[in-house]
Amino acid sequence: MLCEITGYDAISLQPNSGAQGEYAGLLAIQRYHQSRGEGHRNVCLIPSSAHGTNPASASMVSLKVVVVGCDDNGNIDLDDLKAKIEKHRDALSCIMITYPSTHGVYEETVRDVCELVHEAGGQVYLDGANMNAQVGLTSPGFIGSDVSHLNLHKTFCIPHGGGGPGMGPIGVKSHLTPFLPGHVETGTHYAVSAAAMGSASILPISWLTSP
Numbered sequence: 001m002l003c004e005i006t007g008y009d010a011i012s013l014q015p016n017s018g019a020q021g022e023y024a025g026l027l028a029i030q031r032y033h034q035s036r037g038e039g040h041r042n043v044c045l046i047p048s049s050a051h052g053t054n055p056a057s058a059s060m061v062s063l064k065v066v067v068v069g070c071d072d073n074g075n076i077d078l079d080d081l082k083a084k085i086e087k088h089r090d091a092l093s094c095i096m097i098t099y100p101s102t103h104g105v106y107e108e109t110v111r112d113v114c115e116l117v118h119e120a121g122g123q124v125y126l127d128g129a130n131m132n133a134q135v136g137l138t139s140p141g142f143i144g145s146d147v148s149h150l151n152l153h154k155t156f157c158i159p160h161g162g163g164g165p166g167m168g169p170i171g172v173k174s175h176l177t178p179f180l181p182g183h184v185e186t187g188t189h190y191a192v193s194a195a196a197m198g199s200a201s202i203l204p205i206s207w208l209t210s211p
């Protein structure tokens with residue numbers, strides 16, 4: 001069901017929060033670059049409109065954060081994005097974008113943003129914390145993203161901020177599938193949490209209230 005609504009090819013249920021999903025997704029991107037002999041790519045572009053966990057997660061995996069400016073309405077400034085891509089082209093690892101943005105805006109240039117980054121050899125991390133506003137209208141896979149987390153303790157679930165357990169699974173396109181975290185029991189090479197499927201006990205709530 002998660003593959004269907006996201007447009008991705010595979011899901012890892014390991015991450016226990018949105019932030020941990022970001023961490024896992026960025027690790028998958030890094031491992032992908034390394035597998036292609038491009039492990040030197042270490043720049044992560046992040047628009048100034050991003051949620052605070054985005055730069056924090058990028059720092060956790062030792063990526064260098066480069067901020068992309070936004071216009072007065074909070075939209076990613078495409079001219080600034082092009083300039084930053086050009087400046088960091090050889091070292092570009094990825095961009096982290098949020099759709100709809102943290103301002104609640106469906107940015108019309110989102111597919112252009114993905115294309116510009118891909119053209120420079122980078123990957124697109126689309127923060128899916130606001131996925132409930134995409135379902136049935138569009139999907140990260142359609143938009144052109146490579147990996148996203150879903151805040152399933154928020155989307156289709158209970159109000160955020162209760163301080164309870166979280167569930168931040170990540171979805172990926174097929175080229176990133178070999179780099180998903182898993183669990184020793186499933187024969188995967190690395191894990192991001194101790195439990196095989198994160199805080200799976202939350203999922204009946206998300207499942208019951210999903211569209």
Ligand SMILES: Cc1ncc(COP(=O)(O)O)c(C=O)c1O
Binds near residue numbers: 019053
């Ligand atoms: C856009 C966005 N990204 C990431 C997160 C982080 O998720 P979590 O609090 O589950 O770590 C949130 C949390 O609300 C968010 O709104």
